[in-house]
Amino acid sequence: xxxxxxxxxxxxxxxxxxxxxxxxxxxxxxxxxxxxxxxxxxxxxxxxxxxxxxxxxxxxxxxxxxxxxxxxxxxxxxxxxxxxxxxxxxxxxxxxxxxxxxxxxxxxxxxxxxxxxxxxxxxxxxxxxxxxxxxxxxxxxxxxxxxxxxxxxxxxxxxxxxxxxxxxxxxxxxxxxxxxxxxxxxxxxxxxxxxxxxxxxxxxxxxxxxxxxxxxxxxxxxxxxxxxxxxxxxxxxxxxxxxxxxxxxxxxxxxxxxxxxxxxxxxxxxxxxxxxxxxxxxxxxxxxxxxxxxxxxxxxxxxxxxxxxxxxxxxxxxxxxxxxxxxxxxxxxxxxxxxxxxxxxxxxxxxxxxxxxxxxxxxxxxxx
Numbered sequence: 001x002x003x004x005x006x007x008x009x010x011x012x013x014x015x016x017x018x019x020x021x022x023x024x025x026x027x028x029x030x031x032x033x034x035x036x037x038x039x040x041x042x043x044x045x046x047x048x049x050x051x052x053x054x055x056x057x058x059x060x061x062x063x064x065x066x067x068x069x070x071x072x073x074x075x076x077x078x079x080x081x082x083x084x085x086x087x088x089x090x091x092x093x094x095x096x097x098x099x100x101x102x103x104x105x106x107x108x109x110x111x112x113x114x115x116x117x118x119x120x121x122x123x124x125x126x127x128x129x130x131x132x133x134x135x136x137x138x139x140x141x142x143x144x145x146x147x148x149x150x151x152x153x154x155x156x157x158x159x160x161x162x163x164x165x166x167x168x169x170x171x172x173x174x175x176x177x178x179x180x181x182x183x184x185x186x187x188x189x190x191x192x193x194x195x196x197x198x199x200x201x202x203x204x205x206x207x208x209x210x211x212x213x214x215x216x217x218x219x220x221x222x223x224x225x226x227x228x229x230x231x232x233x234x235x236x237x238x239x240x241x242x243x244x245x246x247x248x249x250x251x252x253x254x255x256x257x258x259x260x261x262x263x264x265x266x267x268x269x270x271x272x273x274x275x276x277x278x279x280x281x282x283x284x285x286x287x288x289x290x291x292x293x294x295x296x297x298x299x300x301x302x303x304x305x306x307x308x309x310x311x312x313x314x315x316x317x318x319x320x321x322x323x324x325x326x327x328x329x330x331x332x333x334x335x336x337x338x339x340x341x342x343x344x345x346x347x348x349x350x351x352x353x354x355x356x357x358x359x360x361x362x363x364x365x366x367x368x
Contacts, residue, residue: 004310005359007091011071016088021034023036023139037233038188041192045219046196047196047198047242049351049361052243052244062220069363070361070363072359073085075092075354075359076100076328077272079100090312094318096129104121121155123155127160136190143163144190147169165182179193202244203350236367236368242351242358243351243359243360246348247333253335254337259292259335263276270350271358285324286324289327296333297333302325330354
């Protein structure tokens with residue numbers, strides 16, 4: 001059985017709507033039972049999975065001291081999808097950011113949702129759902145999003161952070177200082193703090209590597225400093241967008257001609273592939289991918305993936321963005337495409353799958 005994320009019960013999307021409800025925003029549901037307070041700070045650490053944090057608790061003494069529980073990220077467990085779920089309070093099937101590389105219906109090309117496409121695709125049209133930041137602001141709650149200035153104005157950020165007061169903050173010191181300013185500036189505040197370096201080190205050196213563990217210690221200090229500047233009446237929620245694993249076996253589609261046969265576009269990422277078939281070839285592509293990846297990946301057609309609840313409730317208008325075939329390695333395997341994405345193929349740490357190491361993220365809580 002395919003382990004679908006716990007949409008409507010305990011996912012990142014449920015965290016966002018629960019936080020808004022705890023702040024008194026009308027029409028939101030507090031699925032997670034959060035305390036009612038006038039301010040909330042969400043500290044989002046890219047790549048800090050629940051399993052990894054528990055395994056390396058000695059490198060994160062402050063984080064490990066907080067009350068916590070796991071959430072499921074949503075599918076795929078990747079930055080584009082998870083940040084979109086956090087930003088909308090919706091599952092992937094509803095907001096449509098269903099992977100890093102997604103087919104643009106009718107155009108025969110892929111959109112890289114992290115890097116965007118030089119203006120060819122309108123971010124607001126691609127991700128048209130109202131954000132939690134806009135909903136907070138409409139209810140009189142000041143909503144700020146703090147992250148590196150390099151992300152400001154990008155297509156991805158236009159798609160997911162519109163409605164927020166975007167505050168550039170480069171480096172941990174700036175993040176703490178800007179968070180303190182944002183939390184203290186208004187009587188009611190919704191502040192998101194995003195930091196990405198742990199994920200970067202995991203991709204380059206491997207999750208749990210010495211480099212990754214040293215970075216986790218800095219992340220722990222960041223969390224402790226953010227906790228230290230919270231004004232009275234504030235809840236702090238520390239979470240992540242996905243975990244990470246280090247698959248040692250890689251199948252490159254360029255080395256297995258059968259995997260390319262009948263395939264028009266290969267989207268997704270190595271641990272969560274969207275396979276877009278040529279017209280009339282979907283059934284044959286599904287059969288070939290199922291046979292080649294048998295015992296190492298969940299391989300399903302689009303209809304089965306939707307029936308299994310992998311993407312949550314799916315907006316019918318967004319169906320063409322989902323691959324005709326979905327391939328999700330659950331073993332020690334990544335499906336790469338070195339010719340098209342050489343850097344990605346060389347990564348040590350990867351994510352996207354439905355396995356606990358990648359799917360489970362922490363929800364750590366404290367109040368002041």
